[in-house]
Amino acid sequence: MPNFxxxxxxxxxxxxxxxxxxxxxxxxxxxxxxxxxxxxxxxxTFQWTAPHAILWVExxxxxxxxxxxWLLELPTSPGNLSKMGWSQTALKAGDKVIVxxxxxxxxxxxxxxxxxxxLATGKxxxxxxxxxxxxxx
Amino acid sequence: MSLAISxxxxxxxxxxxxxxxxxxxxxxxxxxxWAAIANLPDLSGVWTPGPLDRFPPGSTTAPPWKPAQAAQIxxxxxxxxxxxxxxxxxxxxxxxxxxxxxxxxxxxxxxxTPGRVTILGEFDGNRLRRIWTDGRPHPDDPDPTFSGHSxxxxxxxxxxxxxxxxxxxxxxxxxxxxxxxxxxxxxxEERIYLTAPDTLQVDIVVHAPKVLSAPWKASRTFTxxxxxxxDLVESSCRQGDFxxxxxxxGNAVFTPIPKDAGGxxxxxxxxxxxxx
Numbered sequence: 217m218p219n220f221x222x223x224x225x226x227x228x229x230x231x232x233x234x235x236x237x238x239x240x241x242x243x244x245x246x247x248x249x250x251x252x253x254x255x256x257x258x259x260x261t262f263q264w265t266a267p268h269a270i271l272w273v274e275x276x277x278x279x280x281x282x283x284x285x286w287l288l289e290l291p292t293s294p295g296n297l298s299k300m301g302w303s304q305t306a307l308k309a310g311d312k313v314i315v316x317x318x319x320x321x322x323x324x325x326x327x328x329x330x331x332x333x334x335l336a337t338g339k340x341x342x343x344x345x346x347x348x349x350x351x352x353x
Numbered sequence: 354m355s356l357a358i359s360x361x362x363x364x365x366x367x368x369x370x371x372x373x374x375x376x377x378x379x380x381x382x383x384x385x386x387w388a389a390i391a392n393l394p395d396l397s398g399v400w401t402p403g404p405l406d407r408f409p410p411g412s413t414t415a416p417p418w419k420p421a422q423a424a425q426i427x428x429x430x431x432x433x434x435x436x437x438x439x440x441x442x443x444x445x446x447x448x449x450x451x452x453x454x455x456x457x458x459x460x461x462x463x464x465x466t467p468g469r470v471t472i473l474g475e476f477d478g479n480r481l482r483r484i485w486t487d488g489r490p491h492p493d494d495p496d497p498t499f500s501g502h503s504x505x506x507x508x509x510x511x512x513x514x515x516x517x518x519x520x521x522x523x524x525x526x527x528x529x530x531x532x533x534x535x536x537x538x539x540x541x542e543e544r545i546y547l548t549a550p551d552t553l554q555v556d557i558v559v560h561a562p563k564v565l566s567a568p569w570k571a572s573r574t575f576t577x578x579x580x581x582x583x584d585l586v587e588s589s590c591r592q593g594d595f596x597x598x599x600x601x602x603g604n605a606v607f608t609p610i611p612k613d614a615g616g617x618x619x620x621x622x623x624x625x626x627x628x629x
Contacts, residue, residue, distance in 0.1 A: 243439075246613055246615045246617050248436060261596070263593070287619060292458065293459060295459060295475045298586070320617060324620065325619075326618065
């Protein structure tokens, strides 16, 4: 579902920020694997896009982070995720979940997605190797 | 019709006829051409590269950078280690070669048809790379591109490919955040062959005299999948820059997601926030 507040805020910020970097394809070194986080949240949207799918969740305050919307970036695309047991409907708006992430280092509510557990079903989804693929040489 | 106009039309017609007589054509394939393909190694189908991880795929041997480039690479590695990576694949422009062999984490598909081998990539908005096997030479002055101009021929089961005509901006990568442009005159040789019924190896030699002190040699293995779930899907590199939205008139539109300096998306309400 679209979110008018989200769009409104984005529109304001785009007006104020004329030169946003616009590359989806990027290194994940801005996420901090030494400070992994686990927290419960509610799925807002599961964005099934290349080159990286995005899980948007909402949660209350966590430590230094205020309550609000978190953007969790999966490290790969629908093409690859579909071979790991994922689908566009794997997560739905309103699902209560527990997420494991590596947070972005700059303190914003963003991070690299690592794992999700859907509380209602106990189903767990992660991002791993593709079955049958070769390890790097 | 005035004399001037009819004279002009006559010149145009003469130019058309002249151009037509000089036009090089791709001859229609014959039954024999199709039959000949059956005698070649079968590269058809979808191939996946290595699994997803944080290591640079491809060879563990780093490109032999010239001293000036080695210093730049060291600085990029430091940025990566410090958690402030530089985004080398700017604006989702195509990866090009050698990245589409050594760096890609997405599937490729080979199509063998008379006169050409076509490689599709589930990336770069669905990459199309063509290797001409009809005996043509490289153009004298190829238009520079990300994947270059490739010609190939078969040697004892090996597709031997030669590629020139690269844009100088095309990266030679060590990782998603570490790599440098070839800066011009890049030339790439590949040997593409089956090592088992569903295992493909690509040996690649990158000549980049502006930035490398010697050719960079790397190999990558790909695994074939015949299951339908591996069929290539449409995969736009820019779609993840946007979220699905509705405009004020109720039309379905894409709204941009703000990014950090390294290209990671951040929540719209925190676009300008940074504790650093």
